[in-house]
Amino acid sequence: MIAEYVRLYKARSWMKKNLPFLYSWHAYVGYELDLFEIFKSPKTIEEVAASHSLETEILERWVEVGVSIKYLKKVSRNKFKTSRSFMLPDSKRDPKSVGILLKEMMELHIPALLTYPSIMKTDERQTFDHKQHGATVAETSAMLEQLAYPKLVQILKKNSIHTVVDVGCGHGGYMQKLSRSFPDLTLTGVEVNKDVAEEAANRCSELKNISIDCMDIEEWSPENKADLIMMNNLLHYLSPEKRPKVISRLSSSLSANGMITIITPIRKPKHGKQFSSVFNSFFTAFDNLYALPTKRELDALAKQSGMRLQSLKPIIREGGWYFAILVNHAGKKAD
Ligand SMILES: C[S@@+](CC[C@H](N)C(=O)[O-])C[C@H]1O[C@@H](n2cnc3c(N)ncnc32)[C@H](O)[C@@H]1O
Structure with missing residues (x-):
């Protein structure tokens, strides 16, 4: 009873x-x-x-x-x-709409999380379809711009920065904002997804100081050294084995006082454990997306390429999202 x-x-x-x-x-x-x-x-x-x-x-x-x-x-x-x-x-036609976030949750996150019973037994993970979902994830990541952009502005104001590269630039929102506030900058976006790169080029077409290279970052090499390289919401696209190689290549493309900024949710964060752990579970459900880095991994990534993790600060505490700054050992203070 x-x-x-x-x-x-x-x-x-x-x-x-x-x-x-x-x-x-x-x-x-x-x-x-x-x-x-x-x-x-x-x-x-x-x-x-x-x-x-x-x-x-x-x-x-x-x-x-x-x-x-x-x-x-x-x-x-x-x-x-x-x-x-x-x-x-709001309606799809309204640029203020947050509906795209619902679309990502319902069409991507929930179905992927529901594969857990089967993938835990078989390890037969799905493959993330960049063509189908590329535009959606580029749009949802861009929602962070509002919070992250002021941090970039601080860096731009305190350092001598002329050339900026945005790796995995999505639709190029950060570059558009930077171009408007700092018209003397030279900005290059590197984006591997053809449709996403085309949309970025479209959105940046009025801004003459932005160019978009549709390329895999692993094959890309810059014409000139960059003062700032941004990697926003990109690390989970690179396997942990590839990350050191990519960061090393990027660090060798930096000018003497250059820096790399990384926006990413991290694993085992001090804040936002619930969100970060489920986000990480989502990535791990695919065979071509990878677990988030921990603070220790970011530290190691910086060191192995002769850089230093100068700061790691939360941008959305409840989301476990952080803003990292990597500087050359000899580099001056970034923020
Ligand atoms: C989640 S989106 C983030 C977009 C933008 N950086 C932001 O934070 O709003 C990540 C982007 O990186 C691109 N990407 C993934 N792997 C890449 C690679 N190896 N080389 C260049 N771009 C890549 C994806 O196609 C996607 O558009």
């Missing part, structure tokens, strides 16, 4: 623990199909289904959940409208 109550208690607790998933799922579907935008003015389920070629019954289920979690409200007997919830992801 008691055992049955305990079972019931546990079942109810798990159901409740899982409730936040409902919000993410609902918001993700709404973002993907732009349903929050469509329901901005009151509409019936039937008219939305007909005008957007959607399955009425499936749309009705989504609307019912929306009403239950107050993302939608019923405004008359059969009309529904999007609520004014602050948390709703």
